[in-house]
Amino acid sequence: MQTILIVGNGMVGYKFCEKFVARAESKKYKLIVFGEEPRAAYDRVHLSVYFENRDAQALELAPLDWYSDNDIDLIVSERVTDIHRTKKTITTASEKEYNYDYLVLATGSAPFVPPIQGVEKQGVFVYRTIEDLEDMMAYADKIKKVKPGARAAILGGGLLGLEAGKAVMDMGLEPHVVEFAPKLMPRQLDARSSNVMQLTLESMGLHIHASKATNKILGNGAITGMDFGEDDTLEVDMLVISAGIRPRDELGKTCNLEMGVRGGIVVNDKMQTSDPDIYAIGEVALYNQMIYGLVAPGYEMAEVAVNQILKKDDVVMRPEIDMSTKLKLIGVDVASFGIPYMPADKGLSIIYENKTKGIYKRINVSHDGKTLLGGIMVGDAEDYSILHQMYLNNMPLPENAEELIVGSRGEGASAFGSAMDLPDAAVICSCEAVTKGAICCSVLEDGNESVKGIAKATKAGTGCGGCKPMISDLVTESLKSIGKTVKVRICEHFEYSRQELYDIVKTRGIQNYNELIDTVGSGHGCEICKPAVAAIFASIYNETANLQDTIQDTNDRFLANIQRNGTYSVVPRVAGGEISPKQLMAMGRIAKKYDLYTKITGGQRIDMFGAQLHELPLIWEELIAEGFETGQAYGKSLRTVKSCVGSTWCRYGMDESVSFAIEIEHRYKGIRSPHKFKGGVSGCIRECAEARGKDFGFIAVEGGWNVYVGGNGGAKPKHAELLAEKVDKETAIKYVDRFIMFYIKTAQPLQRTAAWLDKLEGGITYLQNVVIHDSLGIATELDAEMQAYVDTYKCEWKEAVETPEIRERYTHFVNSDETDNNIEFVDLRDQKMPKEWA
Amino acid sequence: MTIENLNTYETVASENVKIWFKAAATSKFPKNGGACIKYKDKQIAVFNFTREDTWYACQNLCPHKMEMVLSRGMIGEENMEAKVACPLHKNTFSLQTGENLNGSLKAIATYPVKVENGFVYVGFSD
Ligand code: SRM
Ligand SMILES: Cc1cc2nc3c(=O)[nH]c(=O)nc-3n(C[C@H](O)[C@H](O)[C@H](O)COP(=O)(O)OP(=O)(O)OC[C@H]3O[C@@H](n4cnc5c(N)ncnc54)[C@H](O)[C@@H]3O)c2cc1C
Ligand code: SF4
Ligand code: FES
Numbered sequence: 035m036q037t038i039l040i041v042g043n044g045m046v047g048y049k050f051c052e053k054f055v056a057r058a059e060s061k062k063y064k065l066i067v068f069g070e071e072p073r074a075a076y077d078r079v080h081l082s083v084y085f086e087n088r089d090a091q092a093l094e095l096a097p098l099d100w101y102s103d104n105d106i107d108l109i110v111s112e113r114v115t116d117i118h119r120t121k122k123t124i125t126t127a128s129e130k131e132y133n134y135d136y137l138v139l140a141t142g143s144a145p146f147v148p149p150i151q152g153v154e155k156q157g158v159f160v161y162r163t164i165e166d167l168e169d170m171m172a173y174a175d176k177i178k179k180v181k182p183g184a185r186a187a188i189l190g191g192g193l194l195g196l197e198a199g200k201a202v203m204d205m206g207l208e209p210h211v212v213e214f215a216p217k218l219m220p221r222q223l224d225a226r227s228s229n230v231m232q233l234t235l236e237s238m239g240l241h242i243h244a245s246k247a248t249n250k251i252l253g254n255g256a257i258t259g260m261d262f263g264e265d266d267t268l269e270v271d272m273l274v275i276s277a278g279i280r281p282r283d284e285l286g287k288t289c290n291l292e293m294g295v296r297g298g299i300v301v302n303d304k305m306q307t308s309d310p311d312i313y314a315i316g317e318v319a320l321y322n323q324m325i326y327g328l329v330a331p332g333y334e335m336a337e338v339a340v341n342q343i344l345k346k347d348d349v350v351m352r353p354e355i356d357m358s359t360k361l362k363l364i365g366v367d368v369a370s371f372g373i374p375y376m377p378a379d380k381g382l383s384i385i386y387e388n389k390t391k392g393i394y395k396r397i398n399v400s401h402d403g404k405t406l407l408g409g410i411m412v413g414d415a416e417d418y419s420i421l422h423q424m425y426l427n428n429m430p431l432p433e434n435a436e437e438l439i440v441g442s443r444g445e446g447a448s449a450f451g452s453a454m455d456l457p458d459a460a461v462i463c464s465c466e467a468v469t470k471g472a473i474c475c476s477v478l479e480d481g482n483e484s485v486k487g488i489a490k491a492t493k494a495g496t497g498c499g500g501c502k503p504m505i506s507d508l509v510t511e512s513l514k515s516i517g518k519t520v521k522v523r524i525c526e527h528f529e530y531s532r533q534e535l536y537d538i539v540k541t542r543g544i545q546n547y548n549e550l551i552d553t554v555g556s557g558h559g560c561e562i563c564k565p566a567v568a569a570i571f572a573s574i575y576n577e578t579a580n581l582q583d584t585i586q587d588t589n590d591r592f593l594a595n596i597q598r599n600g601t602y603s604v605v606p607r608v609a610g611g612e613i614s615p616k617q618l619m620a621m622g623r624i625a626k627k628y629d630l631y632t633k634i635t636g637g638q639r640i641d642m643f644g645a646q647l648h649e650l651p652l653i654w655e656e657l658i659a660e661g662f663e664t665g666q667a668y669g670k671s672l673r674t675v676k677s678c679v680g681s682t683w684c685r686y687g688m689d690e691s692v693s694f695a696i697e698i699e700h701r702y703k704g705i706r707s708p709h710k711f712k713g714g715v716s717g718c719i720r721e722c723a724e725a726r727g728k729d730f731g732f733i734a735v736e737g738g739w740n741v742y743v744g745g746n747g748g749a750k751p752k753h754a755e756l757l758a759e760k761v762d763k764e765t766a767i768k769y770v771d772r773f774i775m776f777y778i779k780t781a782q783p784l785q786r787t788a789a790w791l792d793k794l795e796g797g798i799t800y801l802q803n804v805v806i807h808d809s810l811g812i813a814t815e816l817d818a819e820m821q822a823y824v825d826t827y828k829c830e831w832k833e834a835v836e837t838p839e840i841r842e843r844y845t846h847f848v849n850s851d852e853t854d855n856n857i858e859f860v861d862l863r864d865q866k867m868p869k870e871w872a
Numbered sequence: 873m874t875i876e877n878l879n880t881y882e883t884v885a886s887e888n889v890k891i892w893f894k895a896a897a898t899s900k901f902p903k904n905g906g907a908c909i910k911y912k913d914k915q916i917a918v919f920n921f922t923r924e925d926t927w928y929a930c931q932n933l934c935p936h937k938m939e940m941v942l943s944r945g946m947i948g949e950e951n952m953e954a955k956v957a958c959p960l961h962k963n964t965f966s967l968q969t970g971e972n973l974n975g976s977l978k979a980i981a982t983y984p985v986k987v988e989n990g991f992v993y994v995g996f997s998d
Contacts (some may be wrong), residue, residue, distance in 0.1 A: 036902075091976055091977070092975070094976065094978070097976055324998070526950070526951075527949075548923065555998070557919070557949050558923050558924055558948065558949045559949065559954070560946075560948030560949060560950060560955075560957075561945075561946040561948050561957035561962060561964070562997075564946060564948065565946075583902065584902050584903065584904045584905030584946070585946075586903075587946070587959075588944055588945070588946070592942070594961055596960065598937075598939075598960075599939060600939045600941045600944075600960070601941055606894070609995070647944075696951070743959035771951050779933050843902070846908060847899070847907075847908050847909055847910045847915075848895075848896045848900040848901065848907045848908065848909055848918075849895050849909045849910060850895040850909075850910040852910060854915070854940050856915070856933075856940045862936075871938070
């Protein structure tokens, strides 16, 4: 048996192991891996996610068991200090010696710290490992306590620097990015795109200082500022250095391997160093006189080294490595591919720029207009994958190349062909080097009919994830090509879409979940189908969540939103946001009695937080006695109808928006739908109620109401579209009644109206035909169904407190009257909050 | 309560049961759902899979954020394996093995359950 020692258990070192043990021939070799870090390899690319969840396990590339299951000895917290090439051994920091037949150096790189006076001061950090992040967070917490509004600077405005900028911003520090070059991301972006990027980032609160050379770090012991010379300084309390990387090539130097002039261990196209038994891969390897600071080339190097060691000599590194990237930086899409920018004699550039929307796109095309040479996208990189593929595969361009970025998009025909037009050899997932051919084959021959299935079988999409939309297209198209329509099934228990299930329940008169799964499903259900089906029953029979409580999502099951610490919130309906002093006092009294935290919500009402399960019926009993009813803040149902004061008080008001909002909120309250829905009513086009940001909205205009539908805020904001203009109130209500009913019947589970309208073929025009011109002949039916909802509304909290069996659900233990002693609150500005998660 | 003394839940295999704790009448537990019982210092989630006519028990503590909430989670099945989804972030755990099915969280402890004369008993080793 031969021994392979791997030095470095980072992303590429791990990938080497993974690829190696996947090969049948690997059984003849013993792998021993040394890692200097205290933990097994993790996903450095998504390091910043650690700020959000502090969950190191979630970043692991493989759990520790994986190494032992595959007979790999992993030795962590152990640095390799020497290589003895003649003896073919290595020694470690703890002075142990190991023999090798092959040695693989995957030591990666370290952040480059420029020799600036004062970099050793407290509060100066680099950004590479989980430990770096932990140190930064601890320091940030410390300075925030003594100094509200503390600032952190990042030295370096490249990719990593901007990511670090976002990280310090999330830590609650005021972020400043200091860049030496006159523009951000000097390596990937041209001046104009960099400018667009800068404007967008500044609008998000990132301060940017370009063309600044840092002379000195100021401070006595701990950093207090940066000095740029000529009396130009910036006060900061923390600094993260992100000024590039340097390969960790110490080992190569000490044993005299051939080195690059500016560092890095020289390798040939077999990934061999100047010693044929020693390989170098990843960020430590200098290939073609370059260090590649991205994972995809590192993974390719790992693949080559595996093959070379296993004697598959013909697998070598490509001469040219594609450095195209697409990233989301602080929520802004940034991509560059091929030659991002170049002088005019090399080709023509087509540029689209929209500063108000923060979008910049540039493509570079050969002089004859036939080939795509490269490009840049900022703010909108949706078409990156396909453009990148066109570039890689030298695909023919449309006659008017500008369509590629400004597009005859939208109205049907796209300027691009479909993903199916790509050659089979096109690499779709560059992190894992999976081709289009392999993906289609996995769909057609191995029956993997979902993105998830493909990921399992081929690993495509498991790296940076950027290729997922394309994989999804390939799955759909491949299935179509063999005449299979892609069936949207809600989960493994039902082979139907939500709409089909809706029709089944309705036409067969099915009464409950058990009956449904027994007649048309299989097995016993799960957390995906149960709530979806619950919503269908609620929509068809207008039944409350109390009836089939265990198929409801937690929030519906207990008629309250569950909080961070397992307590609940209480939100009574305050229709239109109108509340009397008497009601306010009642609410205040009850909140005080049960020691609840209170806050005005973004939906114009009052939320009371921190109620324990057993307190819910008691609180609601008192609220109901004061005339309140449930606000359904927990349900996939109407939330609020936001209003402005309108003509009642406002000098510009065209009509009474509050009255209308209250009326409409009472009309739709309690209706269960595929997702929550919200409304707004504004008294004039100044739009103080943000009606166009809601699922439905009315705006008073000269001569009537304008009706808008399909808007939302949230993760993907969208303005509602105009459904009808200048109609009277009754007509406005009628149209919205039909719109909501039509949505309820046909949308997917958890699809808001905006997403639904976006997918509706024919869009708003089609919708107008259905609800205004009754093109489907279902208007009377929709009207009747809506009226039935309105007539059968009941407050489910009233039902709950008045029914002893339902009240019984609200106990923490079924065998004891004690309450949950795990719940802890701490003080917060004269109120309380749950104790922080550890 | 600190995390160290929260993390005291250990799976009890049926052959190691020393005490069958009489928890409550079967009627106290929702059909096709769960509820929580107290045994000494422990919070145990008990699930009634009425459709399959089986019962399971596990720690009430979700290892993700260390909250006592699993009994309020939705139960279901994946490839014939009984599971519970945590109500807070929908991490799912096998009720047969305790394993985290959709991630790599620590496995939860599971306990044997039996039903006799209309009462639910949960098995403990101490
Ligand atoms: C309490 C409140 C925040 C606040 O303190 O103001 C809130 C709190 C929650 N929001 Fe919200 N949203 C609140 C107003 C909003 C608004 C503002 C608005 O309504 O005008 C929005 C953007 C507008 C919109 O929806 O279009 C909003 C967009 C979301 C979204 C994103 C929805 C989307 O389509 O992208 C979610 C996630 C979801 O529903 O899946 C969400 C989900 C949640 C949940 C229910 C998450 C959860 O399941 O725990 C939060 C419950 C907290 C709790 O414990 O009660 N909340 N949420 C607001 C309650 C309003 C109310 O009176 O009922
Ligand atoms: C915050 C951040 C974001 C990033 N984002 C992206 C991105 O979006 N896309 C992308 O393609 N790339 C990104 N990268 C770069 C990517 O992480 C690296 O290209 C990749 O990790 C390189 O892998 P590697 O194995 O060569 O090096 P590393 O992952 O650094 O692993 C090297 C390991 O070797 C260990 N080691 C070094 N010397 C020794 C020794 N003598 N003995 C024992 N162990 C040793 C080190 O401690 C380290 O654990 C990002 C990097 C960071 C830090
Ligand atoms: S935005 Fe909404 S969902 Fe997010 S933390 Fe705030 S309240 Fe919760
Ligand atoms: S606390 Fe259970 S999944 Fe997060």
